Amino acid sequence: MPNKIKDSQNPRLLAVVTLAKIKNGAYSNLQLNQVIKSHQLKPADKGLLTTLVYGTIQYRLLLEYWLAPFVKGKKLEPWVKELLLTALFQWHKLDKIPKHAIFNESIEIAKVLGHSGAAKFVTAILHQIDRTGVRDEAKIKDPIERLSISYSVPIWLVETLEEQVGDEKTKSILASLNEAPAQSVRVNTTRATVAQARQALEDEGLTVRDSKVAKDSLVVTGGHVASSKPFLDGWLTVQDESAMLPVESLGLDESVHSVLDAAAAPGGKTTQIAQYLAGDAKVVALDIHDHKVKLIKANTKRLGLADKVEAKALDAREIPQAFDHDFDRILVDAPCSGLGLLRRKPEIRYEKSLADVLHLADLQLAILNAAVQRLAVGGRLVYSTCTILNQENDAVVAKFLAENPAIELVKTTTEKDIKGNRVEDVLKIYPDDYETDGFFVATFQRRKD
Incomplete structure (x- = not known):
């Protein structure tokens, strides 16, 4: 990377470079964090950089729809396209940035990243858009295509949601996906009370409210939790509210002596289990990759829960051969398409296909069928995913029950009785x-008879 980029403090330029790398396969959150760490940016510039990166990804299909008539199929260098898309995003989705500032900044970035010809091209395109305006996506005749472009979600996903939840709910879900995600934490009650953690966060200038969804959870705004003292001291961990519900449904009490977390990395749910275990009870946490097992161990150490956790590298499909004893509780937070996480990982929407979903459903069933062989009589197994499609959720549950007659489905319960009146x-x-993130939780029990 040229020094003029490496040393840049310009959030718009850094956003363009970051987006080009993400389009080439980098993960948005990791790439963005790396850029923030390696550049000395003011808080406001960090905020603008984050907004530009996530906003441009979230609205990519709409921004490309607007841009297409002006580039007419020309093959653009990746950074040129990302520059034009970020300009459109600022112009039409942010209301506090003057048009002249967007034009001037975009043209200057083109000079830095390219040459005079590139700058002239960007100038011409921006002025042409200014003269004629962008296409109105509301006039797209096909209703599925209109939703796809308006909310920047692939057609296959819109069609699938329409089939499964209906038109009104689909529109509500799609509209929510481009909203900024909340920042929530789970208090580590082995080190602090919820009230103590709340006060410590407020003392650092953050705004805090109790979660309406999960036990021992707080929703935080106005700061960076992961660099706060209570986080560094192991008083809390960052975790989405809905991601805490599978562990709540395990029904952990003093009768539970052994728990298996079959797909555990990076350890959020593992540490949640560990903090509620009584006496000498332990949780065995598995992941197929060694480097992810290290993440689990690092999280348990920071939270002071290492003595409650045994983390090991293992393919969850090998559970029956790897263990010679049964577990009172088993959590299968299965690998999934992640379509419930589109607020936090917006690029997922463009990377996944229905074929991916079906393949993952097969993997989920295989893990469940392996894990259940080590479930004790009367024991409970919780299956969860961070996706919202029936193929990975209801369909997997139905097949699992059909293949395991000794297992029954019981109602998933949570501490705050979320959707308690559902059928x-x-x-x-x-x-x-x-x-919150989209999540699915199913709870099973091995019959005693």
Whole structure:
């Protein structure tokens, strides 16, 4: 990377470079964090950089729809396209940035990243857009295509949601996906009370409220939790509110002596289990990758829960051969398409296909069928995913029950009785329900007879 980029303090330029790398396969959150760490940016510039990166990804299909008539199929260098998309995003989705500032900054960035010809091209395109305006996506005749472009979600996903939850709920879900995600934490009650953690965060200038969804959880705004003293001291960990619900449904009490977390990395749910275990009870945490097992161990150490956790590298499908004893509780937080996480990882929407979803459903079933072989009589197994499609959720549950007659589905319960009056036993959290990640939780029990 040229020094003029490496040493840049310009959040717009850094956003363009970051977006080009993400389009080339880098993860948005990791790439963005790396850029923030390696550049000395003011808080306001960090905020603008984050907004530009996530906003441009979230609205990519709409921004490309607007841009297409002006570039007419020309093959653009990746950074040129990202520069034009960020300009459109600022112009039409942010209301506090003057048009002249967007033009001037974009042209200057083109000079830095390219040459005079590139700058002239960017100038010409921006002025042409200014003269004629962008296309109105509301005039797209096909209703599915209109939703796809308006909310920047692939057609296959819109169609699938329409089939499964209907038109009104689909629109509500899609609208919620481009909202900023909340920042929530789970208090480590082995080190601090919820009140103590709340006060410590407020003392550092953060705004805090109690979660309406999960036990021992706080929703935090106005600062960076992961660099706060209570986080560094192991008083709390960052975790989405809905992601805490699978562990709540395990029903951990003093009768529980052994727990298996079958797909555990990076350890959020593992440490949640560990903090509620009584006496000498332990949780065995598995992940197929060694480097992810290290993440689990690092998290348990920071939270002071290492003595409650045994982390090991293992393919969860090998559970029956790897253990010669049964577990009172098993959590299968299965690998999934992650379509409930689109607020936090917006690029997922463009990377996944229905074929991916079906492949993952097969993997989830295989893990469940392996894990259940080590579930004790009367024991409980919780299956969860961070996705919102029935193929990975209801369909997997139905097949699992059909293949395991000794297992019964019981109602998923949570500490705050989330959707307690629902008819179905499984719990479905959509992103628009509580402004959390989308999640699915099913709870099973091995019959005693």
